Amino acid sequence: MLCPSMSWPVKYRVTFMPPLLKYIFWPFCIYIAYCGLLFLLQRQIMFPRGMIPQPTPSGQKFPALEKIWLETKSGKVESWLLPPASGSAAGPSPAIIFGHGNGELIDFWPDDLKGFCRLGFAVLLVEYPGYGRSAGSPSQESITEAFAAAYDVLIARKDIDSSRIVLFGRSLGGGAVCALSVKRPSAALILMSTFTSARSFAKRYLAPSFLVRDPLDNRSAVETYKGPILILHGRHDTVIPFAHGKALHKAAGRGKLIAYEAGHNDCPPDWNVFWKDIEGFLGENKIITP
Template sequence: MRTLPRVVLALAVVGALLLVTVWLVQRRLIYFPDRSAVGPAAGAVVGGRDLLLRTSDGLTLGAWLVPPSGVEDRRAAVLVAPGNAGNRQHRVPLAVALAAEGFTVLLFDYRGYGGNPGSPTEDGLARDVRAAREALLDQPGVTADRVVYLGESLGAAVVTELATEHPPAGLVLRSPFSDLAAVGSAHYPWLPVRLLLKDRFPVADRIAHVDAPTVVVLGTADTIVPPEQSRTVADRAARLTRVVTVDGADHNDPSLVAGDAVVRAVVEVTPV
């Protein structure tokens, strides 16, 4: 019995050390950047053009502008906010599919991704997407009332926050989570995620204040973002147009990455 207090103390110390470690490295569990530099836009997609974004805290980020390639030019642009992994090279199929439908497309990388300086944080990504929007609006013929935001997973949180300040013509949220703590708790149920989390991304709370036609796209077999969380976001949306359900699709299924469901959703929320 004398050893019991020592065991309890040892377990408490181990637990405390674990929590401190998680606190210190938590962003490594959230953001998975491909930091390698990408080549020029023209080498990745026909007609692509390189852009430089200037953030409000002094960073210079890389981006690609992809012109419409279809017969029809919709005179509308799509700002693509990526998820938490890879870089803009991995979003080329999506840009190609949207360009074929007559859209101008901006692909950009957050700080710390695609050879960009800095490290990703919630505040940093908010600055990055604002720099992307400003650069897009600087392009000839692009106006704020013809810009659609498309966010994938983490990017859905990023564009939802942007939309509370700068409402788009339309908003497409692909595989959104209700908030970062909720999806973290789903993967680490043994951790006090809400207590530890630095970055919050409260999508379900923010979408209730977004005045823009909104489509939510989800996969029923998503193992990263539970489908019920995407449905929660849809339920909270102030101007929900439709929920697009892709049966059997996991988080990175091609049908969700650059498939017809996503492209049609963008077309749906774009003003005629």
Template sequence: MVFSNSFFNEESLLASLLRQVQINTEIRKLDFLLFHRLIIFSSLFCFLFFVFTFTRFLFFYSVLPKQVSFEFFFRLPGYSFLLFFLLVFVFFFSLFLSFPVPPFSLSFLPTTTTTMSAIFAETTFQVLKYGGAISLSITVIALAFLYRYQKTLIYPSSFPEGSRTAVATPKEFGIDYEQISLKTRDKVTLDSYLMLQSKAPESCPTLLYFHANAGNMGHRLPIARVFYSALGMNVFIISYRGYGRSTGSSNELGMNIDAQTALDFLQQHPICSSTNIVVYGQSVGGAVALSLASKNESLISALVLENTFTSIKDMIPTVFPYIGSLLSHFCTEKWESVRAIRKLHNLPVLFLSGAEDEIVPPPQMQLLYGLCPSKQKRLCIFPKSKHNDTCLGEGYFHSIAEFLRSNNVRTSAD
């Protein structure tokens, strides 16, 4: 049998086309594999980043116990945190590479006109489409969660466990006291302790104490005892609404009402009304104290702030690196201390800052000090102190006593 040259040419062309189809099919299979892996990659990235940053937020605000495993991770600064996250992520992603790929569909078979650029463009579009949708969904869920539960995160009144029911009393520390239930104008009941000096309390300054965001007033009695016993001050301390045995739920507006109610009580008290009132606040308690002082400067003799932030909005990037600017727009709690500090023109203000504060960046305290217009101000930095142990720093209470003395507020430490 004799075959024409055209037959061989057609046979060669057909074989070439079949080989091209086979090659393109293999390319498409690899492309499908890449697409599958990238979808897993983007989904896992978003999920892990949300879980890690959210857990880090809980740890920073003392919702998680300090003995939690991998504590070192949650204490990492921003860049180190991201690097650690990426390393962990790469490890998990390498495990995902061994996962089976869904069956390859015949719909992925290309035509003879399929090109590498078309395949790449289509894959890129699919990855952006589905990966973007997954990322957006996770982001929306995270933002909705933070918006709904931000007050619980900012005001962890149930931590440590039992803080809403078990409240220590001054009697346990050898101090006589009066337990007082204050009624606010919005009908919330505040639990409080008034500790008056046994001798001539009317000649002693009175400390109005606003505690930090976790626990209750009972947890601060060891510090209150130093003010009472060593400095000879009357001490009045409250549990904010939603804390300890106080009713209601915590929020910025309500806590401002609580602070004003406490000051009004002292102003009407038969003994405390004639004394010098010193307002003292730690962490978020400093924001409460600062807000109160900005509205009642003439009624207060001195203000003492420890590790206080400039605003909640400024704190978010510290806890959520790289996405903090986005999250800050969804925060309803403000505590704009920068605005309040500008109103203190004549009030003596003492700033106490832990140089190794891992929660409130020390520069925020320095900024508040710089913005304070009062000429009677002082900044004390404790080199080895962190956020929760600044009061243990060397010379802490001496610094307070000396500052008060220099501003005509006499204590027994003089």
């Protein structure tokens, strides 16, 4: 007599990950998640506009200051024009286009830049999109667009000598003016406490450099720049180490490096020395008459 067939439950064998692979797999997953989060948050890190303290009402101390609103794709961006000091040479004046650091606003700088006005320069301080009262969001593309718009407005003025436009950037502002130097001609470039490239900081966050969305490749801009370049950097800078200043100087065809005994936020340590250095550089390159 045949026994009826019986259905036995199938037992599945659970295959466990080898211990060595487990120790590799989970850290790898955590690292990928970390890189993904860093990619999403990098602009908040690079452009910490929400952490900047609100300044006093703009223009209070500078009645001669002229506000110029720049039209960009992302909306209106604010800029301030400081006129040259009274008694400056007659005729169109040379001009500085200035870019500030990532934790600053144009409101913070007029006092410190008045030395350029005493040398006969007009000074145009350009805000970053999304900073202060300006519309938009900061990125390499939007900042370059705003600075190009500022340049175009400036050289269209009859009181400005378009052949004597000097680009000056501090820290992140060095990236802004280097990007502008690729798009528009200028008489000279001044970089203070500036980096070689934003991608060079990826290793600080243990991330691959290709994840950086706004590379701001200053070294490449400096390599192709035909005019004179003044590089000012603190030897004790821990935010953007002095090695960046030396690398930019090495890349520059017509570069001059001045090292200060300073860090990042206290550079220059002596403004009187700074203005002598600036005047000497501008005089040597016949942008002003010493």
